[in-house]
Amino acid sequence: MVIHNILIGGKAGQGINKISEIITQVLTKYGYFIFNYRDYPSLIRGGHNFNVISVSDKKIGSNPTKFDFIIALDDNTVKIHKKQLNIAGSILNYKQFETLGRDSNIALVASLLKIFGIPKKEIISEVKKLKTKSSLNALEDGYNSQENKISLKKLNNNLKLMSGSEGIALGAKNSKLDFYIAYPMTPASGVMHELANSGNKPSLFQSENEIAVVNSALGCSFSGKSTMIGTSGGGFDLMAEGLSLQGQSEIPLTVYLAARPGPATGVPTYTAQSDLNIALRSGHGEFPRVVIAPGNSKECIEKTNEAIHLAEKFNTLSIVLSDKHIAESQFSFDTKIDPILKVPLNRKIPGKSIVRSNGYEHDANGNTIESAKLVEIGAKRRISNYKKIQKYCNKFQMVKIYGPKKSKNLVVGWGSTKSVILDSIKGLDVKFLQVLYLKPMSKEIKKYIESSKNVILVENNSTGQLGRAIREKTGIKIDNKILRYDGRPFNRDELKLKIEKMLK
Amino acid sequence: MKIDKLSTKNESTWCPGCPNFMILEAVKKSINNPKNYAIVAGIGCHGKMYDHLNLSGIYGLHGRPIPTALGIKLGNPNLKVIAFGGDGDTYSEGMSHFIHAFRYNADMTLIVHNNQSFSLTTGQSTPTTQQGYINGDSPKGEINTPLNPIKLALASGATFVARANAMDLNHTTSIIKKAIKHKGFSYVEIMQKCLIFNKDMNELDKIMYKIPDNKNLSNANKYADQWNYNSKKGKMPLGIIYQTREPTLFEKMKI
Numbered sequence: 002m003v004i005h006n007i008l009i010g011g012k013a014g015q016g017i018n019k020i021s022e023i024i025t026q027v028l029t030k031y032g033y034f035i036f037n038y039r040d041y042p043s044l045i046r047g048g049h050n051f052n053v054i055s056v057s058d059k060k061i062g063s064n065p066t067k068f069d070f071i072i073a074l075d076d077n078t079v080k081i082h083k084k085q086l087n088i089a090g091s092i093l094n095y096k097q098f099e100t101l102g103r104d105s106n107i108a109l110v111a112s113l114l115k116i117f118g119i120p121k122k123e124i125i126s127e128v129k130k131l132k133t134k135s136s137l138n139a140l141e142d143g144y145n146s147q148e149n150k151i152s153l154k155k156l157n158n159n160l161k162l163m164s165g166s167e168g169i170a171l172g173a174k175n176s177k178l179d180f181y182i183a184y185p186m187t188p189a190s191g192v193m194h195e196l197a198n199s200g201n202k203p204s205l206f207q208s209e210n211e212i213a214v215v216n217s218a219l220g221c222s223f224s225g226k227s228t229m230i231g232t233s234g235g236g237f238d239l240m241a242e243g244l245s246l247q248g249q250s251e252i253p254l255t256v257y258l259a260a261r262p263g264p265a266t267g268v269p270t271y272t273a274q275s276d277l278n279i280a281l282r283s284g285h286g287e288f289p290r291v292v293i294a295p296g297n298s299k300e301c302i303e304k305t306n307e308a309i310h311l312a313e314k315f316n317t318l319s320i321v322l323s324d325k326h327i328a329e330s331q332f333s334f335d336t337k338i339d340p341i342l343k344v345p346l347n348r349k350i351p352g353k354s355i356v357r358s359n360g361y362e363h364d365a366n367g368n369t370i371e372s373a374k375l376v377e378i379g380a381k382r383r384i385s386n387y388k389k390i391q392k393y394c395n396k397f398q399m400v401k402i403y404g405p406k407k408s409k410n411l412v413v414g415w416g417s418t419k420s421v422i423l424d425s426i427k428g429l430d431v432k433f434l435q436v437l438y439l440k441p442m443s444k445e446i447k448k449y450i451e452s453s454k455n456v457i458l459v460e461n462n463s464t465g466q467l468g469r470a471i472r473e474k475t476g477i478k479i480d481n482k483i484l485r486y487d488g489r490p491f492n493r494d495e496l497k498l499k500i501e502k503m504l505k
Numbered sequence: 506m507k508i509d510k511l512s513t514k515n516e517s518t519w520c521p522g523c524p525n526f527m528i529l530e531a532v533k534k535s536i537n538n539p540k541n542y543a544i545v546a547g548i549g550c551h552g553k554m555y556d557h558l559n560l561s562g563i564y565g566l567h568g569r570p571i572p573t574a575l576g577i578k579l580g581n582p583n584l585k586v587i588a589f590g591g592d593g594d595t596y597s598e599g600m601s602h603f604i605h606a607f608r609y610n611a612d613m614t615l616i617v618h619n620n621q622s623f624s625l626t627t628g629q630s631t632p633t634t635q636q637g638y639i640n641g642d643s644p645k646g647e648i649n650t651p652l653n654p655i656k657l658a659l660a661s662g663a664t665f666v667a668r669a670n671a672m673d674l675n676h677t678t679s680i681i682k683k684a685i686k687h688k689g690f691s692y693v694e695i696m697q698k699c700l701i702f703n704k705d706m707n708e709l710d711k712i713m714y715k716i717p718d719n720k721n722l723s724n725a726n727k728y729a730d731q732w733n734y735n736s737k738k739g740k741m742p743l744g745i746i747y748q749t750r751e752p753t754l755f756e757k758m759k760i
Contacts, residue, residue, distance in 0.1 A: 209605040213572035220576025351561030359564040
């Protein structure tokens with residue numbers, strides 16, 4: 002397996018994403034799998050940003066702690082990351098092309114791709130998209146400055162490179178979503194931006210705050226339009242009362258929740274899986290919901306489609322839960338997505354009939370009631386709807402199992418840790434159980450855990466929120482936990498060592 | 506109450522003699538082609554409008570009828586949409602929506618039932634309650650002066666601002682009809698007595714007077730200044746305080 006790891010570092014505004022884009026586009030066309038991780042603080046210009054691109058001939062979905070190449074756009078990058086360079090690694094320094102000014106970026110890209118042995122014309126076609134003549138000269142300078150040291154063979158792979166945000170947006174479009182309503186919040190905004198640039202459907206609206214978002218979405222859905230909203234933890238908290246209104250009024254609603262580390266503002270441009278609890282429980286009263294957590298961009302497409310389908314089919318609340326690591330990282334995939342589920346839009350709609358939706362407890366016609374008997378009937382209706390949802394969800398992949406079938410060692414995880422777990426257990430006697438449906442939860446989970454000798458919970462949070470949900474569902478407490486909660490995702494080499502250590 | 510096709514069979518839970526019955530009647534008289542309407546109510550005494558109008562609608566959350574109604578309009582611009590709010594609902598819990606609604610100028614109507622009191626929760630002060638009002642939350646009397654929502658609406662770029670008296674059925678009906686007809690966001694404040702709480706403000710009829718429909722902004726501001734919500738002094742103009750034509754949300758969105 003060929004893997005090359007490249008760190009590109011500099012100040013915000015120096016064009017790190019532009020460089021990454023050229024490299025990843027060229028290498029994707031060349032048939033290589035990419036994983037691109039973005040690390041940046043909450044500021045607009047300055048500071049220290051970096052991307053880590055892993056390039057491989059096999060599927061890859063994580064970043065390591067050590068790099069083979071560092072592209073340094075400033076001195077700080079060398080200072081901070083020098084220690085992380087592999088022994089045989091090299092630094093491509095902006096200083097070499099200082100006279101080129103901003104175009105030094107292009108020279109550095111060309112240097113790297115020359116080392117990889119990529120023909121110049123492949124790079125030119127990407128750089129031409131920038132439409133500046135000087136960048137082509139810079140490309141020439143950079144290309145000529147290096148020797149071809151690693152000859153990457155062109156591979157016959159047809160790959161798609163996509164961020165989680167792009168995946169969610171595509172899932173929404175595949176579902177023929179009518180409306181997406183949001184208020185800006187990192188890391189959820191990527192979906193809004195993606196949809197804004199994709200034609201007329203879905204229509205978009207930016208409300209004055211998240212409370213308006215959720216209430217407008219319920220109004221919009223009530224009028225007969227499939228509607229989705231998006232936010233991160235803080236905005237989701239503001240929506241909580243509206244989620245509860247969804248539960249009582251049973252107006253279909255899909256919510257995209259892209260988590261980041263809290264509490265409060267926390268570490269807004271970094272990652273965490275610390276909002277599973279609110280996804281499962283937010284909103285007063287007792288009412289059904291669906292919570293699905295995709296683990297990469299392909300699953301973002303498929304699970305968003307399932308979430309919208311379920312919301313409409315059962316007049317329920319569907320939550321698609323991701324985090325910054327999925328939303329903003331780019332993943333390659335080579336397989337076709339699951340067949341698109343049709344979203345049933347056959348509700349009675351105002352304008353054609355009298356439709357009454359009520360946030361008070363109500364009878365079947367939406368009329369307010371307070372009698373003990375009818376209150377109980379209302380609660381029973383919600384419980385029975387959830388039972389129907391539970392049964393129906395069995396037709397979807399609620400969990401996925403990977404690794405050697407007979408292994409007695411099991412890693413359990415969800416969401417953004419999926420890819421790094423898969424990369425870490427390669428070559429180990431370990432299976433991986435990915436939980437995609439957090440609510441309802443698959444009965445399979447109990448079976449997999451009970452048939453394993455060593456069970457390890459891996460989560461990107463400090464308390465093991467999936468562990469708690471599994472314990473609630475199955476009564477099984479998973480004691481072996483590998484948790485990371487510094488705002489950063491797991492690195493594959495680090496996680497592998499931890500899993501190995503725990504199995505000894 | 507007259508039982509007609511706009512009525513429901515729901516038992517009334519308003520107090521006997523509540524001016525909300527008058528507002529309900531005025532709304533019913535203003536509606537043609539009921540199937541084409543959708544209403545949203547917030548929470549409070551006004552919210553029971555939902556129970557008594559046989560129209561499509563959402564009985565929503567306290568403070569949120571405006572965004573909920575806006576959502577219905579976004580989803581189906583062909584519907585006539587009316588949001589009902591109380592003074593606590595609109596000016597306290599949902600104030601941000603109130604201001605932004607004027608900026609969006611979606612083609613819909615907001616009717617605020619203003620009795621200067623959170624009556625359903627036993628009569629606490631709202632943002633339009635007069636200073637000195639003694640209630641469960643303020644045994645020594647409300648310490649703040651009220652805000653003037655008509656002035657705020659004008660400052661926020663409102664394209665239709667009106668005030669009505671719940672007890673004057675015909676005048677209120679004519680104002681609601683004009684509000685529904687208005688192209689853009691129409692805001693009607695209906696002053697109503699509460700027979701149980703904050704009865705001090707129940708003799709405002711004496712200072713009310715009718716004005717001709719007004720399209721001049723500086724006159725509108727003068728009208729808005731004539732009564733400060735704080736006393737039974739001054740003059741309280743009733744009628745279309747301001748109307749103008751600006752692009753609606755859908756004209757701007759081109760949908």
